[in-house]
Amino acid sequence: MSNENIFREIDEELRTDRMRALWRRFAPFVIGGAIAIVALVAINEGWSWYTNSQSAAASEELYAAYDSAEAGDLDEALSQLDALAADGSGGYPVLAEFRKAALLAEQGDTADAVAAYDDLANTQSNPRLRELALLLAANLLVDNGSLADVEARIGTLATEDSQMRRVAGELLGLAQYKAGEFAAAEESFETVLNDPLAQSGIRNRMAYYLAQMLAEGVVAEAPENAEDATINGEPAAEPSAE
Template sequence: MALPPNTNEAFLREVDEELRRDQLATFWERWGRWVIVAIVVGLAAFGAFLYAQHRTEQAAGIEGEKLQAAFAKLGANNPTAAAAPLADIAASKRDGYRALAKFTQADIALQKNDLKGAAAKFAEVAADTSVAQPFRDLALIRQTSAEYDGLKPQVVIERLRPLAVPGNAWFGSAGEMVAMAHLRMNRRDLAGALFGQIARNDDVPDTIRQRAVQMAGVLGVDAIAPNEGSKAQ
């Protein structure tokens, strides 16, 4: 016996709904526990991320306050009291704080005329690949300056050669030490040329440029840039 149209549509809807309920029940029986586990793990991971971020910001704030306190002690001419907090920050996992603390420790050692201790701290920063390259370069220059009298000229030249070029941020400081190393090796031609480059470079600090002008003149090198010569006329 055929079903009336309305009854047929109602029957089909009921069958369709029953099929969906069966599919959902089957899915939940098979995968329900894993769905719950995934949700719990996701929420736990998100909570752990928020907590770690909060702890990181909190720890950075504490280290910042500790570093500020160490600088205050140094400003009060009390390096002994600053030693402990600086040592703590020098072991930090935060690159900037760690490098700054080691730079400060090295400067304190220099004030005590402890060249070896200062050079060791600068060397640690120079070798730290997690620190930005300009700070590593500066540390290498400071290390070389502290060790300069005990280094062979060729070691100075090889160490600072990549920095002793126009355009490098530390060209003046590195170039001056390399030029002096050339002089120690009796290479007046190389020393004079480098002093001339330093003297004509507007990006080099004035004190270094003035010394370079004097040294270039002694070595017979014209250290006046063309535009400066035209102005003088």
């Protein structure tokens, strides 16, 4: 292998590490708004579920699983969530499945976590919960899968008619960047940046990503709108959940 090829591989690794560092910094904000959907569903429906005695029991089982997870007993938490998913009432089995997938991801079992989210996406009648499952699976696959894996799950969500297009566009752009598809990544980030409904937090992240790509020389010039998202080179506001 020539020295030129060696230096090129090192440079590519450094680029990936820098973008991954940005991604890990902003990841909680990327999916924060999406995860809020689950909380809103639970709050909206929780009272009617709780008025039913069986749902009240399911609620207690769910919180018991949360307590086990917080105490570090993940095996017990997974067992409790499996039982709730199988026998629970109301919307609690779905919440249990989401929590189980998250715990699997926390344990580093990415493959099973993605499979759990895929199962949720394939079985959900609620379109918002289905989209959330797809986004969470794609979120894991940005670092642990291929561009094709990410596109298969959120390609249809990164379109103009999707309410989740901004989060999906960000995840898709990151996957494209990781795959070396820099022109496609730039287009994905600019599409989110130029979305009139995009909030300042996600616009700031797009400006960060595009500035990083500009500094690396993988894009020709920064988009004009990137200047609107920053003030004197600094973010206009701290990133916030969309």
